[in-house]
Amino acid sequence: MYNYKALTDNELFSLIQSGDKYAFEEIYDRFNGLLYIYACKLVSDREDARDIVQEIFVYLWSNPNIKIKSQLSSYLYTAVRYKVFDWLDKNKSKSNYLLSLGNFIEQGNCITEDYIREREFASIIEKEVSLLPAKMRQIFEMSRQQHLSQKEIAEILHLSDKTVKKQMSNALKVLRLKLTSFISLAVILLLR
Structure with a gap:
């Protein structure tokens, strides 16, 4: 030992x-x-x-x-x-990792809420577009969804450029009027 x-x-x-x-x-x-x-x-x-x-x-x-x-x-x-x-x-x-997680928790809710609001807003816009008169809706969708120019739309629909321009202008006025109240409400909610 x-x-x-x-x-x-x-x-x-x-x-x-x-x-x-x-x-x-x-x-x-x-x-x-x-x-x-x-x-x-x-x-x-x-x-x-x-x-x-x-x-x-x-x-x-x-x-x-x-x-x-x-x-x-x-x-x-x-x-x-x-x-x-x-x-x-x-x-x-x-x-x-904890800092990153904290940032996500802090901002993640905002991102999710923003995404939900964006989806709701897109849904409201789609609904309002669907309520436009048929020819106006068709021209608006060709412009915004298919990204066609006024000239291309006029050629496809056999309309004058002036008619297409007028229909687009009218569609935007109608949508702007109907969506203004929604946008005002959304801004009020965001500022709370």
């Missing part, structure tokens, strides 16, 4: 690699408090600092093939520093 307190860190580390639990406990006792203080200087949350140090010890115990080129203490402090970098990286990603 060894006197573990009398052994050097590197001797204890060699014993840990062969599975000596008492050597691990001695290393844990020697470094746990110091590594925790070091982690607390790098991370603001004490629980996170404790978790980081625990992960280092778990890794040390569960990986018997670790190669240490200098002192065990240097290895442990460096491991804590790198673990803190990983922790900061994960928390940055988490806070970026």
